[in-house]
Amino acid sequence: MKITSISTYHVEPRWLVVKVSTDKGIVGFGEPVVEGRARTVETAIQEMSNYLIGQDPRRIEHHWQAIYRGGFYRGGPILTSALSGLEQAMWDIKGKALGVPVYELLGGHVRDSVRMYAHCHGETEETLGATARRRVSAGFTAVKLAIDGPAWPIESPDWIDAQVARVALVRDIVGSNVNIAVDFHGRVGPAVANTLIAEMRHLRLMFVEEPCLPDNPSAMADIAHRTTTPIATGERLFTRWQYRELLETKAVAVVQPDLCHVGGIFEARKIAAMAETYYVSVAPHNPLGPISLAACIQLGACTPNFLIQEHPTLDDRSDIGHGILVDPFEIVEGSIAIPTGPGLGIEVDEDALEKKKTNGVWESPTLRHGDGSVAEW
Structure with missing residues (x-):
């Protein structure tokens, strides 16, 4: 061939x-x-x-x-x-x-379904609460929301209180049987991250994601060692070599390789095996499309220390394949059954791809502080 x-x-x-x-x-x-x-x-x-x-x-x-x-x-x-x-x-x-499915070539499946978590957005208490209710009604057993941006490296008590209140609102709505993760998105410095995590401790988070930027593993490790809240990171890291120091310094409880960035399916499986030796879980990052999701599901199917899979939760459901895949994925009670079809287990509708083609122009948002300086997105 x-x-x-x-x-x-x-x-x-x-x-x-x-x-x-x-x-x-x-x-x-x-x-x-x-x-x-x-x-x-x-x-x-x-x-x-x-x-x-x-x-x-x-x-x-x-x-x-x-x-x-x-x-x-x-x-x-x-x-x-x-x-x-x-x-x-x-x-x-x-x-x-x-x-055969890809997971059969990587040792076979160790689970029958892959648990998903949904994004929970909302600029106001009303819209955030409404989104949280929709996610739970849809059957998700875990959600993730982000802290507000732009944020200063050192923030005010009012700002910190507002972030805690947003998470507390979601906790009140979803109850104690639904996991909540909070994405700090590297928006604040380690000092504020430590304060925020401490203030949110009573909310019993599934994990805090990117409490600081991941290019300083010692800073991440210092945050992790100060709290019992699990720390997660990895979406901006590439290949197993960049994960080594995070694991060796015990900086994370959950690694988040992105299969579209980290080196692919097998590289993510190698990272998962490295993480397993440190008793660290795997929750692959995925804010992208259904082919990315298909690759992630193959990984989740055959990875013993898999925790949960990110799901972008787009209104048009194109993220699970509607309008792109011949047979879109179905999320039932917050999980996707592992596919039995060969390869990635999907059939791409190429005519649909042609209809959705663009020129590829999309700019990442650039946030600004009040003084005009660039803020972390």
Whole structure:
């Protein structure tokens, strides 16, 4: 089997899909994207295609090593995200060629369904409360909300009280049998993060995500060692090498590899195995589309220390495949049954992709403090 062509689709709202075709008529799909830099990633895919076209797509690990190590400069969001989507597509091809789901090639399933958590948004108490009620009514047993931005590295008591009140509101609505995670999104410094976590302790959070930016593992570890609230991070990290220090310093209770950024399905499985030796759980990051979700479900199916899967919860349900997949995913009582179809377990509607194509332009929001300086998003 040989790869004959590699093509890409920019898809609403901000997704990039890669299609890898072979001379046997088997095609694979992946989702490689850096939000706000989709066209840059597309260029990286085209450059990697020079190596991949003519190669046997079933030699996934060999090609991963050749692309990652062969360029001398390695890692980072652009190159690793491009590689991630191509890797997903090659697993899709290999599973289809063998007639089995990807998780069967990674040891077989260890669970029958994958638990999901939904995003919980709302600028006012009324809209936040309404969203929380919808998520619980839809059957989700876990939700996540973010602290307000922009935020100063050192914040006022009023701002801190307001963040605690927002989470307390959601807790009152969902009750004690639903998990709540809070995403700090790296918006505050470690000093404020410590205060916020302490003030939210009574709300018994599932985890706090990115209490500070993840590029200083010692700062993250200091936060983790001051609290009993589980700390999660990893969406902005690439490959297993960037996770090593977080694990060695006991900075996290939950790692959050993004399968569209971290290096793909198998790289995320390697990170999960590393985390397992430190008794750390895995909750893959996913604010993207249904192909990304399909890859995540394959990982969750075969990973013993899997905790829960992020779900963007878009109103048009395109995030679970409506308008993109022939058979969209179904969330039943907050979980998705693991698929039994080959490869990623999905069939992409290419005509639908064509209808949803865009020019790939999407800019990440840039927040400003009151004095005009740039704030963390």
